[in-house]
Amino acid sequence: MTQQTEPARRTPLNRDRVLRAAVALADRAGIEALSMRSLAHELDVVPMALYKHVANKEQLLDGMVDVIVGEIDPPAGDADWKSAIRRRILSARRALLRHPWASRVIESRTSPTPGVLDYLNSIIGMFRAGGLSADLTHHAMHALGSRVWGFTQELFPASPGPAPADADPQALAALLGEMATRYPHIVEIVLARPHDGESVVGQGCDDQFEFEFALDLLLDGFERLHRQGWTSVERF
Amino acid sequence: MTQQTEPARRTPLNRDRVLRAAVALADRAGIEALSMRSLAHELDVVPMALYKHVANKEQLLDGMVDVIVGEIDPPAGDADWKSAIRRRILSARRALLRHPWASRVIESRTSPTPGVLDYLNSIIGMFRAGGLSADLTHHAMHALGSRVWGFTQELFPASPGPAPADADPQALAALLGEMATRYPHIVEIVLARPHDGESVVGQGCDDQFEFEFALDLLLDGFERLHRQGWTSVERF
DNA sequence: CCGCAAAGGTGTACGACGTACACCTTTGGT
DNA sequence: ACCAAAGGTGTACGTCGTACACCTTTGCGG
Numbered sequence: 082m083t084q085q086t087e088p089a090r091r092t093p094l095n096r097d098r099v100l101r102a103a104v105a106l107a108d109r110a111g112i113e114a115l116s117m118r119s120l121a122h123e124l125d126v127v128p129m130a131l132y133k134h135v136a137n138k139e140q141l142l143d144g145m146v147d148v149i150v151g152e153i154d155p156p157a158g159d160a161d162w163k164s165a166i167r168r169r170i171l172s173a174r175r176a177l178l179r180h181p182w183a184s185r186v187i188e189s190r191t192s193p194t195p196g197v198l199d200y201l202n203s204i205i206g207m208f209r210a211g212g213l214s215a216d217l218t219h220h221a222m223h224a225l226g227s228r229v230w231g232f233t234q235e236l237f238p239a240s241p242g243p244a245p246a247d248a249d250p251q252a253l254a255a256l257l258g259e260m261a262t263r264y265p266h267i268v269e270i271v272l273a274r275p276h277d278g279e280s281v282v283g284q285g286c287d288d289q290f291e292f293e294f295a296l297d298l299l300l301d302g303f304e305r306l307h308r309q310g311w312t313s314v315e316r317f
Numbered sequence: 318m319t320q321q322t323e324p325a326r327r328t329p330l331n332r333d334r335v336l337r338a339a340v341a342l343a344d345r346a347g348i349e350a351l352s353m354r355s356l357a358h359e360l361d362v363v364p365m366a367l368y369k370h371v372a373n374k375e376q377l378l379d380g381m382v383d384v385i386v387g388e389i390d391p392p393a394g395d396a397d398w399k400s401a402i403r404r405r406i407l408s409a410r411r412a413l414l415r416h417p418w419a420s421r422v423i424e425s426r427t428s429p430t431p432g433v434l435d436y437l438n439s440i441i442g443m444f445r446a447g448g449l450s451a452d453l454t455h456h457a458m459h460a461l462g463s464r465v466w467g468f469t470q471e472l473f474p475a476s477p478g479p480a481p482a483d484a485d486p487q488a489l490a491a492l493l494g495e496m497a498t499r500y501p502h503i504v505e506i507v508l509a510r511p512h513d514g515e516s517v518v519g520q521g522c523d524d525q526f527e528f529e530f531a532l533d534l535l536l537d538g539f540e541r542l543h544r545q546g547w548t549s550v551e552r553f
Numbered sequence: 554c555c556g557c558a559a560a561g562g563t564g565t566a567c568g569a570c571g572t573a574c575a576c577c578t579t580t581g582g583t
Numbered sequence: 584a585c586c587a588a589a590g591g592t593g594t595a596c597g598t599c600g601t602a603c604a605c606c607t608t609t610g611c612g613g
Contacts, residue, residue: 093561093608117600129601130562138600188424193473198500201472205502215509222506223522224531227470234463234470236437237429264434266441270458273451286459290549295460295535302534313526329579329590353571365572366591374571 094124096134100144104180107145112182117141142186147196149183152176156203162211163300166204170296173200174231184232204229213307220313221303228296235288330360332370336380340416343381348418353377378422383432385419388412392439398447399536402440406532409436410467420468440465449543456549457539464535469528 099120106123107115117138121128135141154172159165177183193201201222208218227234261268335356342359343351353374357364371377390408395401413419429437437458444454463470497504 116598118598127563129564129603132601133561188470191473198503202500202503205506209502209505215506219506219509219522220527220530222472223469223527224534226472226531229472233459234424236458236462236465237427264438266445267434267438269445270441270451270455273455286455291456291459294456294549295462298460298535298538299531302538313530352569354569363592365574365593368572369590 094126094130094134096144099124099131099134099141100148103141103145104148107182108180112186143190143194146183146187146190147194149176149180150194150196150200152179153200156207162207162213163304165211166207167296167300169204169207170225170229170231171293172231173229174292177231184227184230187230188227188234201229208303211307213303214312216313217303217307217311221299224299224303228292228299231292233292233295330362330366330370332380335360335367335370335377336384339377339381340384343418344416348422379426379430382419382423382426383430385412385416386430386432386436388415389436392443398443398449399540401447402443403532403536405440405443406461406465406467407529408467409465410528413467420463420466423466424463424470437465444539447543449539450548452549453539453543453547457535460535460539464528464532467528469531471524 102124103115103120106120110119117131118128120141121131124131131141135144153176154169156165157168159168177187190197205218205222208221209215213221222229257268338360339351339356342356346355353367354364356377357367360367367377371380389412390405392401393404395404413423426433441454441458444457445451449457458465493504
């Protein structure tokens with residue numbers, strides 16, 4: 082007669098539910114708050130229960146990456162390889178922006194998962210379908226680096242200096258002055274975007290623009306090399 | 318009469334010795350083996366002693382980055398900005414290659430140290446001295462991203478698949494065949510470098526070449542934009 | 554319908570880790 | 584000679600990943 086209330090037995094965990102819960106938790110609380118313990122708590126289960134579904138935390142992170150990679154749109158039917166690849170990479174970027182922790186996790190993986198290999202294979206296939214040689218494609222992939230995923234390693238996630246939430250505008254101005262004498266060139270280019278001068282340091286640039294600027298520079302470069310029949314010189 | 322042997326008192330620690338020991342330990346044992354405890358042990362000191370010299374582990378890592386940044390050569394006196402920047406970045410690359418953990422640590426820093434700001438300021442100054450506008454320089458720095466440090470985020474540190482030290486060549490061949498059917502494009506471009514076909518998977522590419530390929534593509538792109546007076550279009 | 558193996562979930566425990574805090578020891582300046 | 588500051592110590596706490604032995608539920612072949 083103990084507690085009749087519990088109509089349906091808790092549906093058992095499985096790898097997929099674990100991964101999705103992990104992604105959701107990382108989205109909500111940040112990747113640094115994701116531990117085997119916190120995830121288990123989230124799923125109303127004891128920490129060790131997770132190990133019946135993932136081998137260890139590394140595999141959990143691998144699985145989470147594959148969930149995100151699964152969100153990338155399949156190739157669209159663009160006529161030319163350049164815009165097809167461009168669109169696909171920007172789709173990857175959108176997926177990654179939805180999960181701000183994802184780029185850091187991808188960087189930290191030490192060996193690729195099947196989902197990742199599928200994606201890379203498909204991007205390479207798009208270059209090849211466009212007629213680029215295997216040789217040039219090889220170098221192109223290296224040149225893109227993490228940009229195939231839609232992110233650049235930003236030099237610094239936030240703006241330099243202490244937290245901008247300090248409020249005190251006088252101290253901020255003083256700090257800027259100090260910066261300007263010690264690092265004049267940095268300050269100059271940070272302020273180079275003329276129209277959003279309101280916040281002295283914060284959000285000075287349009288990340289999306291910066292990303293596309295670099296991406297197009299590279300894609301245009303590949304195209305130019307392709308057209309002139311470039312091949313890596315014999316270096317041996 | 319207890320132990321007269323200990324002629325000179327141990328010279329006291331200081332921040333610099335701590336940082337150098339940390340760099341040396343990371344070089345020798347890998348960054349993942351660097352803990353406050355292991356570093357203290359290395360210095361024949363109790364873990365908490367380190368906290369008299371660095372505020373916490375994050376600051377220790379910051380300091381280690383500055384040590385490495387200090388190893389980058391000062392600007393050479395090249396005539397044109399492009400080759401001057403090229404040389405400087407390749408010098409940074411050499412410094413980073415001497416300390417394989419450094420790129421990962423740089424990536425993980427959340428706010429810049431003075432040494433880092435000095436380096437960035439100086440690179441920006443080189444663009445400006447070459448006549449590039451603050452606007453174009455701004456975008457160029459973004460486009461370079463972590464490449465200013467001389468590294469690219471490799472898609473994967475090692476080759477895909479399980480450890481290649483498995484030795485058994487038959488199993489390796491089978492694995493390669495499996496890869497070739499599932500990821501044909503990847504296998505094709507991995508094998509695209511014709512002359513080092515001996516190791517099936519390992520070390521298929523010349524990282525230095527890949528780095529310079531991408532770097533030159535970008536620098537050439539900046540130069541082209543500069544020559545044609547490029548300016549970021551009004552996007553508002 | 555029984556019994557039993559496998560699959561799934563639990564509890565306890567261990568050895569790392571970073572670091573707070575109170576304490577002792579050495580040292581250099583007056 | 585003294586004393587404050589600087590440098591080093593010892594103990595302790597909370598968190599982490601996860602090994603291992605155990606219990607419970609479930610589905611299936613006899």
